[in-house]
Amino acid sequence: MAASVFKAALLSRFNFPSSKYWFQVNMNTLTLVAVFALGVMFTCIVSIMTLYIQKEISFMEVDRTKEDLIANRRKILEKSQKFVMVPGESQLSVGDTELSVDPAAYLSPAAETSKKKNKDANTLEALGALHAAVEMQKSGKHSKALKLFSHALALDPEHPDILNHYGEFLEETERNLLDADYHYSRALTFSPNHMRALENHQRTSPIVDELDNSLLKRIDQKRDDLLNTPDSSSGLRRIKKEAYFQYIYHTLGIEGNTMTLAQTRTIVETRMAVGGKSIMEHNEVLGLDAALKYINSTLVHRIGAITFEDILEIHRRVLGFVDLFEGGRLRSTQVFVGNHIPPGPSEVQLLMKDFVRWLNSAESLSQHPIRFAALAHYKLVYIHPFSDGNGRTSRLLMNLILMQSGYPPVIIRKQDRAKYYDYLQQANEGDVRPFIRFIAHCAEQTLDVYLWATTEHRTSIAELAQEDDGKTIIVDQQNCCMGG
Structure with a gap:
């Protein structure tokens, strides 16, 4: 009783709320505090996420910038490759795996500026020479005009005006329509909208096509004449045998092999080493001999497509004695x-x-067939699928196509190496017709020698043994030094 009275008095004195009321008030306060705390936490989380997203976006923009730079670099490389020229004999030489770096790629800005100034000066001098050449041509002084045109081309070989004017000079003065059309085409390579070169090319191109077709028809007639020669002809047998050695000698000579014709013949016939020559040069002769035998005994008379494996097998034999690991491998x-x-x-x-x-x-x-074979030759050389032996394999593939069409295989003579690479260079610059024309002339030369050697009154083919007499061909017959 006393306790109850004391409690009542205490509550009355300090005015304490009832327990229920006190609980309700404190719950409202706790709710407000919790809501405030959650709001603060949410704000912090949002701020952190915002900073993270901004950082990621920044990284993505950097990556996108890098990707754009890489894509632009690839476009530049593709463009540079589009009209790059095939270089000289190093393109297909035995040592073509060596690294060759263009020093111009590492020129300082000052050196680049100096190089540009020199180029501009050369262009101005070339245009001056061009103007003088045109004046000399008008005056009828063709010899002086030719020298001035040559000087202008040496200073700036890619200037479309110089190329076009020189083409007109060749057409009007020299009556050289083939070379004139080539220079018109080359001018359009560097300046596709050059109206005068375009008009000239449109005029001369059909005539050049007719000339090329006439050449191919003439070659076809000579091929048919050779096919009418009986296999029993002693002259045919002798020339096929002699031509086989000359093919190996000349095609390896293009690559830098220093074997003489007599030494090449000795190695093929006896498998004996000759003095003063490297093992590598001996093995190159043996490899090419093996590839020729494979083509003649396996591929020439086979009906069907030329396969990827056929090309690898040819290459495997070309390098079979030189590099067993790289032979037949991309x-x-x-x-x-x-x-x-x-x-x-x-x-x-x-x-x-x-x-x-x-x-x-x-x-x-x-x-x-000649156009097809020449294009196949050029395309394979351009792809450059092997570390070594690309030129030899390309020439063998070309001759395989020709032999399947009834032509004797052609040879590119060692002494014509400069022309060979010049025409490959022209093809790489956009006009493959001069290269096709070059192969056609080689084919006609081969047929001329075959027909000359199979004429009944010919009792000797001694001239073919001369290295520089211009009469060299190779064998396509299976029973003469080709495993038959």
């Missing part, structure tokens, strides 16, 4: 050859598949 590293950058190793497999597809397409097979 290259796995990037190579740099002069100013030419071949496709990367990751691209070679796909490019070769496309090449083989083109090789067996109806479009390709419907072309004249």
Whole structure:
């Protein structure tokens, strides 16, 4: 009782609320505090997420910038490769895996400025020489005009005006329509909208095509005449045997092999070493001999498509005595050859598949065999699928196509090496017709020598043994030094 009275008095004195009321008041306060705390936490989380997202966006923009730079660099490389020229003999030489770096790529800004000034000065001097050449041409002084045109081209070989004027000079004065059309075409390579060059090219191109077709028809007639020669002809047998040795000698000579014709013949016939020559040069002779025998005994008379494996097998034999590991294998590293950058190793497999597809397409097979063979030669050289032996393999593939069409295989003579690379360079600059024309002339020369040697009153083919007499061919017959 007393306790109850004391409690009542205490509550009355200090005015304490009832327990229920006190609980309700404190719950409202706790709710407000909790809401405030949650708001603060949410604000912090949002701020942190905002900072994180901004940082990620920044990284993405940097990555996108890098990707754009990489894409632009690839476009530049693709463009540089589009009209790059095939360099000289190093393009297909035995040592073509060596790194060759263009010092211009590492020039300082000052050196670049100096180089540009020199180029501008050369262009001004070239245009001055061009103006003088045109005046000399008008005055009838053609000899002086020719020298001035040559000087202008040496100073600036890519200037479209110089190329076009020189083409007009060749057409009007020298009556050289083929070279004139080539210079018109070259001018359009560097300046596609050059109206005067375009008009000239449109006028001369059909005439040049007619000339090329006439050449091919003449070659076809000579091929038919040779096919009418009986296999029993002693002259035919002798020239096939002699020509076989000369093919090996000349095609290796293009690559830098220093074997003489007599030494090449000795190695092929006896398998004996000759003095004063490296093991590498001996093995190159043996490898090419093996590749020729494989083509003649396996591929020439086979009906069907030329396959990717056929090309690898040819290459495997070309390098069979030189490099067993690389023979028959696509290259796995990037190579740099002069100013030419071949496709990367990751691209070679796909490019070769496309090449083989083109090789067996109806479009390709419907072309004249000489044009088809020359294009196959050029395309394979340009892809550069192997670390070594690309030139030898390309020439063997070209001759395989020709032999399947009834032509004797042609040879590119050692002394014509400069012309060979010049025409490959022209093809790489956009006009493959001069290279096709060069191969056609080689084919006609081969047929002329075959027909000369099979004439009944010819009792000797001694002239063919001369290295520089201009009469060299190779064998396509299975029972003469080709495993038959």
